[in-house]
């Protein structure tokens with residue numbers, strides 16, 4: 001999927017963008033609020049986002065950053081992407097002062113962290129662990145790279161410090177994610193995407209967008225690409241093979 005094209009199409013019409021964001025905020029409003037000590041321990045990996053969330057993150061988050069902040073963010077994103085199979089990294093949206101650079105438009109996994117019951121939290125972790133194992137097997141089969149055990153076994157501890165108004169059980173958590181999937185389904189029926197899609201990794205999608213964006217600007221000036229996604233992927237493979245567990 002051409003992420004830049006999709007995001008630009010969502011944000012091109014103020015009317016549509018506002019309508020999607022209204023529905024998005026209705027989902028967010030269903031998350032119980034609570035008191036958080038702001039330790040940022042939950043910001044120690046990348047998260048998944050829906051397309052409507054991603055469009056909101058670009059329009060009302062990334063585009064509002066100062067050029068210097070944006071430059072630093074992009075550097076952290078590239079560094080995260082290149083080394084994510086080798087070592088665990090903090091979410092690159094976290095700045096050096098441990099503040100989220102897109103806090104106002106952070107996606108559902110960030111907003112919901114701390115609200116699920118311990119059972120719901122553990123059951124979600126087991127699902128993620130299974131997905132990671134499947135991914136590790138295919139990474140080794142197709143690329144000969146052993147995913148670092150530190151990455152594979154990484155677990156953010158259940159947060160004891162966030163006190164929500166009430167706890168969410170697994171079905172309530174899944175209900176919130178389903179609403180975002182349905183909202184992205186609207187993009188399909190509105191002709192913005194060609195096939196339904198279920199969430200994606202925030203770092204990879206933002207990286208896709210910024211590479212296309214940089215190349216679009218550069219192409220109009222020099223008719224040449226700065227870097228392609230394929231080149232960056234090759235760099236990631238080389239870096240991971242070099243640092244892979246032997």
Ligand code: SF4
Pocket residue numbers: 036037038039040041042043113114159160161162
């Ligand atoms: S939700 Fe928990 S882990 Fe995350 S910042 Fe708040 S207190 Fe820290």
Ligand code: SF4
Pocket residue numbers: 042043044045047091092093094099100101102103106107110
């Ligand atoms: S997007 Fe922001 S809130 Fe979410 S994990 Fe990253 S730094 Fe934390």
